[in-house]
Amino acid sequence: MLTRELIVETAMQLADADGIDKMSMRRLATELDCGVMSLYHYVADKDALIEALVDQVASEVAPPAADTPWREAAQELAAATLAAQLNHPWVISIWSMTWPGPHRFALIERLLEALAQADLPADIADLGFHALTNHIQGFAQQRLAFGQLEAQADETAGRVAAIMGSDEFPRVIDHIAFHQHDETDRDEFRFTLDLILDGLERHAS
Amino acid sequence: MLTRELIVETAMQLADADGIDKMSMRRLATELDCGVMSLYHYVADKDALIEALVDQVASEVAPPAADTPWREAAQELAAATLAAQLNHPWVISIWSMTWPGPHRFALIERLLEALAQADLPADIADLGFHALTNHIQGFAQQRLAFGQLEAQADETAGRVAAIMGSDEFPRVIDHIAFHQHDETDRDEFRFTLDLILDGLERHAS
DNA sequence: GGGACTCTAGTACGGTGTACGTAAAAGGCA
DNA sequence: TGCCTTTTACGTACACCGTACTAGAGTCCC
Numbered sequence: 001m002l003t004r005e006l007i008v009e010t011a012m013q014l015a016d017a018d019g020i021d022k023m024s025m026r027r028l029a030t031e032l033d034c035g036v037m038s039l040y041h042y043v044a045d046k047d048a049l050i051e052a053l054v055d056q057v058a059s060e061v062a063p064p065a066a067d068t069p070w071r072e073a074a075q076e077l078a079a080a081t082l083a084a085q086l087n088h089p090w091v092i093s094i095w096s097m098t099w100p101g102p103h104r105f106a107l108i109e110r111l112l113e114a115l116a117q118a119d120l121p122a123d124i125a126d127l128g129f130h131a132l133t134n135h136i137q138g139f140a141q142q143r144l145a146f147g148q149l150e151a152q153a154d155e156t157a158g159r160v161a162a163i164m165g166s167d168e169f170p171r172v173i174d175h176i177a178f179h180q181h182d183e184t185d186r187d188e189f190r191f192t193l194d195l196i197l198d199g200l201e202r203h204a205s
Numbered sequence: 206m207l208t209r210e211l212i213v214e215t216a217m218q219l220a221d222a223d224g225i226d227k228m229s230m231r232r233l234a235t236e237l238d239c240g241v242m243s244l245y246h247y248v249a250d251k252d253a254l255i256e257a258l259v260d261q262v263a264s265e266v267a268p269p270a271a272d273t274p275w276r277e278a279a280q281e282l283a284a285a286t287l288a289a290q291l292n293h294p295w296v297i298s299i300w301s302m303t304w305p306g307p308h309r310f311a312l313i314e315r316l317l318e319a320l321a322q323a324d325l326p327a328d329i330a331d332l333g334f335h336a337l338t339n340h341i342q343g344f345a346q347q348r349l350a351f352g353q354l355e356a357q358a359d360e361t362a363g364r365v366a367a368i369m370g371s372d373e374f375p376r377v378i379d380h381i382a383f384h385q386h387d388e389t390d391r392d393e394f395r396f397t398l399d400l401i402l403d404g405l406e407r408h409a410s
Numbered sequence: 411g412g413g414a415c416t417c418t419a420g421t422a423c424g425g426t427g428t429a430c431g432t433a434a435a436a437g438g439c440a
Numbered sequence: 441t442g443c444c445t446t447t448t449a450c451g452t453a454c455a456c457c458g459t460a461c462t463a464g465a466g467t468c469c470c
Contacts, residue, residue, distance in 0.1 A: 002417080024457060035419040037459080042417095046458065093298060096350045099364055105374050112376035126383040131340075131397040134347055138339030141346075145301050159304055169310050171317035178331040192336040195404035196397070207448080229426065240450035242428080247448095251427065 002034055004042040008052050012088075015053060020090035050094065055101025057091045060084045063110045071197055073114035077107065078136050078193055085140045092144045096137050119204045128200045135196060139189055146179075207239055209247040213257050217293075220258060225295035255299065260306025262296045265289045268315045276402055278319035282312065283341050283398055290345045294352060297345045301338075324409045333405045340401060344394055351384075 010031050014023040025046060029036040043049045061084045064076040085092050100108060111132065115125040149156045164173055215236050219228040230251060234241040248254045266289045269281040290297050305313060316337065320330040354361045369378055 025459080026457075037420080037461095038418050040459075093302070096346050097298070097353065099354075099361075102373075105368070105377060108380075109374045109376050112380055116376060123383070126380055127393055127396045129380065130344075130347060130393060131400060134343030134397065135336075135339060136343075137346055138341075138343030139335075141301050141342055142335060142339055148302065149304075156304075163310070168307075169314045171321060172310060172314050175313075175317055175331055175334065178328070188332055188335060191332045192339065192401070195336060196400055199400035199404055230428080231426075234450095242430095242451080243449050245428075 002032065002038060002042065004052075007032065007039060007042055008049070008056060011049055012053055012056060015090045016088055020050070020094070023090075051098050051101060054091055054095060054098045055103045057084050057088050057095075058101065058104035058107060060087070061103075061107055063107065064114075068114075070114040070117040071201075073117075074111065074132060074197060075190075075193060077111050077114065078132060079189070081107065081136055082140055082189060085136075086143060089144055089147060092137075092140045095140075096133075115200075118200065120200060121203065121205055124200065124203045128196070131196050131200075132193075135192055139192070207237065207243060207247065209257075212237065212244060212247055213254070213261060216254055217258055217261060220295045221293055225255070225299070228295075256303050256306060259296055259300060259303045260308045262289050262293050262300075263306065263309035263312060265292070266308075266312055268312065269319075273319075275319040275322040276406075278322075279316065279337060279402060280395075280398060282316050282319065283337060284394070286312065286341055287345055287394060290341075291348060294349055297342075297349045300345075301342050320405075323405065325405060326408065326410055329405065329408045333401070336401050336405075337398075340397055344397070 007028070011023055011028055014027060014031065025036050025039055029039055032039075039049075043052070061077070061080045064073040068076065085095060112125070112129060115128055118125065118128075120128065160176065163169060164176070212233070216228055216233055219232060219236065230241050230244055234244060237244075244254075248257070266282070266285045269278040273281065290300060317330070317334055320333055323330065323333075325333065365381065368374060369381070
């Protein structure tokens with residue numbers, strides 16, 4: 001028996017396994033052992049299916065408890081959102097481009113609530129909201145890009161070697177070294193996150 | 206006479222006009238009045254062409270003069286990079302996913318140079334570099350998403366109305382109001398940028 | 411029985427990137 | 441001049457894609 005839930009679930013598996021590009025309606029139908037057009041009885045079109053997928057990812061983020069201090073709540077939300085996105089890397093490049101579903105709206109609401117508890121001027125809170133979400137988005141995208149590079153190790157090795165061999169961009173070379181010998185991923189995320197939160201706190205009224 | 210430059214230039218026009226999705230090799234060939242496969246003599250594949258396009262956008266960013274104080278240099282680079290991306294909105298979603306070409310490497314080098322002049326500990330400078338580029342990327346993506354929403358005004362109006370009408374997400378409703386009546390775009394970019402730069406300065410040795 | 415509604419699909423259209431093979435023209439050199 | 445290699449051009453074909461249109465079953469209610 002075909003259901004919308006089953007379709008979304010199977011589509012998620014396909015996307016997680018091979019990326020959103022390879023999640024085609026045809027492959028999905030094959031996987032579900034049904035005709036392609038049968039899917040369209042449960043899903044308006046592919047975009048609607050993808051919206052459902054994105055909100056499914058959002059549903060994996062557990063919002064912080066209601067009595068969590070605002071700064072911790074923001075940190076938890078940011079970390080959990082990042083984790084969910086990295087768990088489904090295909091979502092990163094479309095997350096901010098899709099209209100939020102109910103679960104994502106709940107996350108947005110929760111973050112706005114945390115900021116409301118921070119005693120910031122209203123406009124600073126709104127600006128801070130975007131500062132935080134943009135940071136999550138930008139960082140996730142950067143991590144995704146790095147992941148892609150590692151996935152195509154052969155091609156990347158040659159390109160890195162080309163840069164290291166030239167003397168045009170010495171500071172880039174130094175920066176690459178910074179990336180090659182450290183495990184500061186999580187700290188890097190927290191570093192900028194704290195930079196923003198510190199800055200916001202300084203605007204508290 | 207077909208040349209790589211002409212191909213890139215025409216592809217840029219198509220992408221600017223209708224988005225990167227509509228820039229297909231077939232449309233490009235039609236536009237250039239040549240056979241599709243002729244293009245492949247000048248371009249390895251579509252990905253290579255897109256890489257060239259992205260670097261072309263990067264080339265539109267004028268790097269700040271060498272004697273510019275580091276903070277102004279960073280601000281100029283950020284603003285100019287954002288402007289170039291918003292000038293070619295299709296580039297935003299692929300910018301960070303494509304390996305940098307020479308022009309983009311020059312921008313990276315210039316930003317690293319600015320940070321090197323800020324008397325920061327080396328690791329803070331590297332972290333700051335990503336904080337800045339992630340901010341640019343995240344903000345551009347957010348602007349792109351808003352642009353798409355405005356482009357599909359009909360659909361968006363209904364969805365916004367649905368949120369405004371429900372009482373599930375009161376703070377989201379307030380936040381939407383914040384977006385609807387202001388012209389703080391540029392200020393919003395600067396706000397977070399300064400948040401980051403202030404934070405970095407506080408780490409100066 | 412007859413009608414309405416739900417669910418499942420097959421076929422077909424117009425699109426995509428590009429592998430493969432072919433062919434004409436241009437350039438180099440005897 | 442004649443010959444050969446390289447450059448430039450491109451037609452065809454393959455394997456995909458999303459989905460509009462159409463139709464055929466099964467189920468329920470009157």
